Amino acid sequence: MPLSKERVLGAAVALADAQGVEGLSMRKLAQELGVVPMALYKHVANKDELLDAMVDVVVGEIDPPAGGTDWKTAMRRRVLSARGALLRHPWTSRVMESRASPTPAVLAYMDSMIGMFRAGGFSIDLTHHAMHAMGSRLLGFSQELFDETADVGPGMDAETLRELAGAFPHITELVVAITHDQASVVGVGCDDQFEFEFALDLMLDGLERLRDRA
Amino acid sequence: MPLSKERVLGAAVALADAQGVEGLSMRKLAQELGVVPMALYKHVANKDELLDAMVDVVVGEIDPPAGGTDWKTAMRRRVLSARGALLRHPWTSRVMESRASPTPAVLAYMDSMIGMFRAGGFSIDLTHHAMHAMGSRLLGFSQELFDETADVGPGMDAETLRELAGAFPHITELVVAITHDQASVVGVGCDDQFEFEFALDLMLDGLERLRDRA
DNA sequence: TTGACAGGTATACGGCGTACACCTAGGCTA
DNA sequence: TAGCCTAGGTGTACGCCGTATACCTGTCAA
The missing domain is CATH 1.10.357.10 (Tetracycline Repressor, domain 2)
Known part of the structure; x- marks a missing residue:
């Protein structure tokens, strides 16, 4: 199957879905498509245009x-x-x-x-x-600037927790309240x-x- | 004057203010400080830590x-x-x-x-x-996803404007209304x-x- | 005097986007 | 049918990036 703008876009979206946009490079994308990096440039002008087109794919959904x-x-x-x-x-x-x-x-x-x-x-x-x-x-x-429960989890000892509670009493109070609301649910978080x-x-x-x- | 974390941070913030964060590289920052790139690494662990510290400078304001x-x-x-x-x-x-x-x-x-x-x-x-x-x-x-007046300006001929009006009638109506509100002010925009x-x-x-x- | 150490330097590596020259197969025109 | 154009894939190379590693040098404590 030959390359096409659609194939390139599809692979790019999939790669970004899988690896995050930081992991999306022209070289990796080309490899994913079994092709040499410069081949992509016959279908998209440059990476910026590729990103724009990817956004349009999502907006189209x-x-x-x-x-x-x-x-x-x-x-x-x-x-x-x-x-x-x-x-x-x-x-x-x-x-x-x-x-x-x-x-x-x-x-x-x-x-x-x-x-x-x-x-x-x-x-x-x-x-x-x-x-x-x-x-x-x-x-x-x-944009969620912080996910209040991401940093507090099983991987934290009591000592660190107590430190955090001292430094950020209000955040701590809030996180505790949220976590108690749904104590039975796996994976804390709002x-x-x-x-x-x-x-x-x-x-x-x-x-x-x-x-x-x- | 020797390097210091404060000098590095100050120069980094200034450079980002001037060139945007995309224009901020360790190499340019070092050049700005009259020093070799690797010298910076005696004061910040890596670029990510530098960015974090820069954010803290602003939050401190x-x-x-x-x-x-x-x-x-x-x-x-x-x-x-x-x-x-x-x-x-x-x-x-x-x-x-x-x-x-x-x-x-x-x-x-x-x-x-x-x-x-x-x-x-x-x-x-x-x-x-x-x-x-x-x-x-x-x-x-x-985050302002689009500045509705940035794309409409003196640098656009009547033909393009008419096309835009056809494609995006509501945006056009809105932009026209805003622009009329302040016809006397230089530099349109809300x-x-x-x-x-x-x-x-x-x-x-x-x-x-x-x-x-x- | 010596030796540790803080702080600036030199070199090098792998990754990035992409300019440029090249090749090749398919199809159109003469 | 001969010739050529062109779309699309390739190879090489350049300049940028962050940073690992080894090195050097001046200062100061023991």
Whole structure:
């Protein structure tokens, strides 16, 4: 089977899924395809263009807007669909952020999101603010700067734990509370999906209130 | 003047401020300091540690919590102070996101933020949700996935503009509205500071309402 | 005086993206 | 059918990167 842009993209996405985007190099990708590195350049202009195209693959997995419902549930559904795509390809958010300007596919997604607000009766100005306020959540991710439970685990002795508790009392209190909530569940950690939806609804409810006040 | 961790860090921050974090290499940094690359390794273990230390420099610029006010204005002030630091060193957010785990300084900042919620009468659970919901905004940035006015400017002919309007009608409408709002100002673009505070207040107000309901 | 050590240096390795020249097979035109 | 064009894979090489390793030199304590 000869090379093609589709084959290259597919292998690139798979490789990034498997190894993370830091592990994706033109050379490894070529090897994966049984080909010499420079062969890739007959199908993509350079690595940056490859990354852009990979983002578009993921954005293409987001469901189209649902019809026949109010703006809020339609938007909610679409955002959660985007989140699904981003969870399947966790490298995407990082790549998207590092890119200088958005790809047409991302622009089209944003455009249709704006349209959903407008159809929901939002003024242009409020729509504008809403887009900013939603920020990355529109694409189904909110960068989590730290996973509070990742660093606390079985691999830590009581001494270190006590030190941590002294240095960061509030974090400790919080982690303890979370962990107790679900003591029976294997693998401590909070319910990311719940947290995401919590913040999403907080945002959507607040925006709705602002719209109705005007 | 001999090398020192402080001199290395200072030069690294300055270089990243000037060239962006992509332009920061151990070799360029060494050259900036008039020294051979390997000399740096007597003061930092490796580039990752250097990046972590650079983040801590910026986090150190964030004002301590303001006393003598209610939780909301105290938190608002602190977040805006963080935003100031991040705006002075725009590379910081990207570096922070790319790091595997947060530095102690970042943890300490988060810890004190949690403390501010708790002092404001938030339950542990609501505090937890609040921290997730605030996400990166806690550190004064919300990743802007696209700057809607960056791509539309004097360097674009009427033909391209019409094409864009056809492909992305809602974005176009929005950009036009924004640009008209401030026709007299040089350099189109929305007021980022306003947008940030809008979203921040939306969040804080929503959280307060939840707290009072409980 | 000696010896340890802190701190700057020289060299080298493997990995990266990619420019450039080359080859080769398939298909189109004359 | 002869000639050539071109799409697509190859080989080599360049300059950049982070950093391991060995080395040198000046300072200071014993």
